[in-house]
Amino acid sequence: MSQHDFTAGSIAKHMFYFSTPIMLTNLLQVSYQFIDSLWIGNLLGGDALGAVTISSTVIVTMLSFIIGINHATLTILSQQRGRKNDEGLRSYLNALVVVLSTLSVLAGTIGYFSSEWILMMLDTPAEMMAGAAAYLRINLIGILFLLGYNFISTVLRAMGDSKTPLKFVMVAVLLNTVLDPVFISLFDMGIEGAALATILSQGLSFLLGVVYTIRRKLVPFTLPSIPNKEEVILILKLGIPSGLQMMVIHAGVLAIMSVVNSFGKDVVAGFGASQRIDSLITLPAMALGTAVNSMAGQNIGAGRWDRVRQIAIYGAIYNFTIMLLIAILVFSLAEFLTALFIQQKEAVLFGKDYLKIIAFFYPFIGLNFILNGIVRGAGAMYQILVLNLISFWILRYPLTLIGSEWLGENGISLGMGISFVLSSVFSFVYFKFGKWKQKSLFTKKAAG
Numbered sequence: 001m002s003q004h005d006f007t008a009g010s011i012a013k014h015m016f017y018f019s020t021p022i023m024l025t026n027l028l029q030v031s032y033q034f035i036d037s038l039w040i041g042n043l044l045g046g047d048a049l050g051a052v053t054i055s056s057t058v059i060v061t062m063l064s065f066i067i068g069i070n071h072a073t074l075t076i077l078s079q080q081r082g083r084k085n086d087e088g089l090r091s092y093l094n095a096l097v098v099v100l101s102t103l104s105v106l107a108g109t110i111g112y113f114s115s116e117w118i119l120m121m122l123d124t125p126a127e128m129m130a131g132a133a134a135y136l137r138i139n140l141i142g143i144l145f146l147l148g149y150n151f152i153s154t155v156l157r158a159m160g161d162s163k164t165p166l167k168f169v170m171v172a173v174l175l176n177t178v179l180d181p182v183f184i185s186l187f188d189m190g191i192e193g194a195a196l197a198t199i200l201s202q203g204l205s206f207l208l209g210v211v212y213t214i215r216r217k218l219v220p221f222t223l224p225s226i227p228n229k230e231e232v233i234l235i236l237k238l239g240i241p242s243g244l245q246m247m248v249i250h251a252g253v254l255a256i257m258s259v260v261n262s263f264g265k266d267v268v269a270g271f272g273a274s275q276r277i278d279s280l281i282t283l284p285a286m287a288l289g290t291a292v293n294s295m296a297g298q299n300i301g302a303g304r305w306d307r308v309r310q311i312a313i314y315g316a317i318y319n320f321t322i323m324l325l326i327a328i329l330v331f332s333l334a335e336f337l338t339a340l341f342i343q344q345k346e347a348v349l350f351g352k353d354y355l356k357i358i359a360f361f362y363p364f365i366g367l368n369f370i371l372n373g374i375v376r377g378a379g380a381m382y383q384i385l386v387l388n389l390i391s392f393w394i395l396r397y398p399l400t401l402i403g404s405e406w407l408g409e410n411g412i413s414l415g416m417g418i419s420f421v422l423s424s425v426f427s428f429v430y431f432k433f434g435k436w437k438q439k440s441l442f443t444k445k446a447a448g
Contacts (some may be wrong), residue, residue: 003218004160006295007082007302011310015318019284019291021162025153026283028169030276032176032201037276039180040194041341046269048191049342051131053272054124057257058132059139061250062111062118066103066147068243070154071293073100075238075379077158078294079441082301088442090220092235093155095227099235100151101144108143115140122254123261125268131191138192142199149206155219157294164218165209172205234441241381245388252392256400256416263409270350271412273341277355281330281362282369284322288315289369296377305437308374312431315370323366327359334359354413361417364424371424371431380436390426395419 006014033056041049060067073096080089111118115136116129124132139146149172153165176197183193213219260271292315299307330337338351368391372384396419403415430436 006160006298007304007307011295011307012314014295015288015291015311015314018160018162018295019287019318021166022157022287022290023284025162025166025169026287027280028166028173030279030283032169032173033279034276035173035177035180036194036198037273037341039184040191041273043181043184044190046342046344046347047125047127047265048131049272050125050265050268051128051191052135052194053268053275054119054122054128054257054261055132055136055139057250057253058115058118058122058136059111061247061254062140063107063143063147064246064250065243066100066107067150068241068246069096069100069103069235069239070147070151071246071376072235072238072242072381073151073154074158074290074293075297075377075381076234076441077155078297078377079301079379081159082298083442085442086220090222091227092231093220094222094225095231095235096151097221098224098227099232099239100147101224104143104147108140111143112137112140122258125261125265127265128268134192135195138195138199142203145199145203145206149202149209152206152209152213152219156213157290158297159219160294160298161218162291164213168205168209168212171208172201175201175204238379238381238441241385242376245381245385248385248388248392252397255392255397256412259397259401259404259412263404266344266346267350267409269342269344270338270347271354273338273347274351274354276341277330277334277337277351278358281323281326281359282365284326285319285362285366285369288319288366289373291315291373292370293373293377296374300378301442308377312370312374315374316367319366319370320363323363324360327362331356331359350409353410357410357413358417361420365420367424368420368427371427375431375434375436378436378439379441380434380439383430383434383436387423387427387430391419391423395422 004014004018037049040052076092077089080092116133119129119132149168153168156164179197179200180194183189183197187193189196214221260267292311295311296308334355335348335352338355339348342348372387376384396416399415399419400412403411405411407414
């Protein structure tokens with residue numbers, strides 16, 4: 001049985017068997033970017049890789065509000081699952097499809113026509129501007145594929161199924177691996193070819209996911225219809241602060257990118273390469289954050305607060321154990337891994353130093369994922385928004401900027417690392433003493 005009921009049974013076993021496929025899925029998603037970067041960096045050079053790094057950051061930032069609402073999907077549906085409310089599950093699923101589809105089309109349209117202006121505001125190096133703009137526009141054309149592909153995975157995880165999404169991501173990665181060199185080199189389309197390969201791979205994976213879940217009856221999808229007012233209000237009530245959380249996070253990433261850009265193209269290219277490796281370090285923490293969100297959501301929906309506390313304890317132990325092991329590995333292989341993407345000596349040197357400095361700070365950002373994931377499972381989205389504002393705009397960006405001014409380019413990673421530690425302190429204090437447990441999303445009458 002692929003769907004887990006987290007309100008009963010061993011929490012340790014549930015967490016292992018549920019989070020492991022999510023880790024593998026995240027690994028495949030990173031390998032997707034990894035493969036993209038390998039082809040672009042080696043076939044087109046460091047400038048092209050830097051252009052894709054900048055435009056990819058912009059894409060995620062522009063879509064962050066919708067991605068945040070997608071995160072609210074996990075909380076709403078997992079609590080309905082925990083309440084055993086099948087009709088509520090079906091009804092909210094329909095409402096989420098309508099809301100997310102509408103917002104996706106609006107975001108893609110606005111982003112497409114403002115892409116060059118955004119890149120100019122980020123001080124994108126002139127030699128990277130054309131490639132970054134082309135990559136950005138093509139990806140925004142395929143926005144529904146990107147978001148739909150992630151939405152199906154989120155819904156399945158709310159049901160307690162983390163294995164099926166792994167299949168869809170695997171299809172996308174395999175397609176991208178084949179299509180990238182074909183469009184980049186064989187068809188001589190350059191950066192535009194890489195973007196087109198991405199859209200086609202995600203689009204086909206999304207269509208496969210829709211057909212597969214409907215035929216197997218894994219999710220109670222229905223033909224879209226106008227949702228009722230109460231459903232839309234709750235989705236927006238959770239989705240708006242959740243979306244703002246993502247905007248705060250990715251706007252913070254953009255701000256940090258502007259600091260990186262000020263050091264020139266070698267640091268931009270080195271940062272782009274190191275970010276691909278950097279993302280490997282966060283895979284277990286991100287997977288555990290998703291897992292505890294769903295696990296806590298089901299148990300909160302069922303009123304099992306004793307199990308919620310155990311989920312936090314097991315999640316923290318699991319996080320620190322795995323993150324330290326990965327940090328050691330990345331620290332040891334930092335130069336080799338960076339050189340997989342780029343050959344410029346100065347860029348490789350920056351990437352190596354960045355990874356060695358930042359690696360051992362990541363267990364602390366992992367703790368953030370765990371604690372905030374549980375609080376998010378209760379629906380306390382505004383509280384998480386405040387924590388993210390503190391994390392990125394009071395701690396991470398200022399410390400990165402100050403570090404870069406005092407220590408030069410190596411101050412970027414040190415400032416970021418220190419902010420991870422301080423952010424985890426704020427998250428723990430709120431988890432321990434905050435009022436998130438008093439949050440109630442559904443009335444008792446709504447329960448089936």
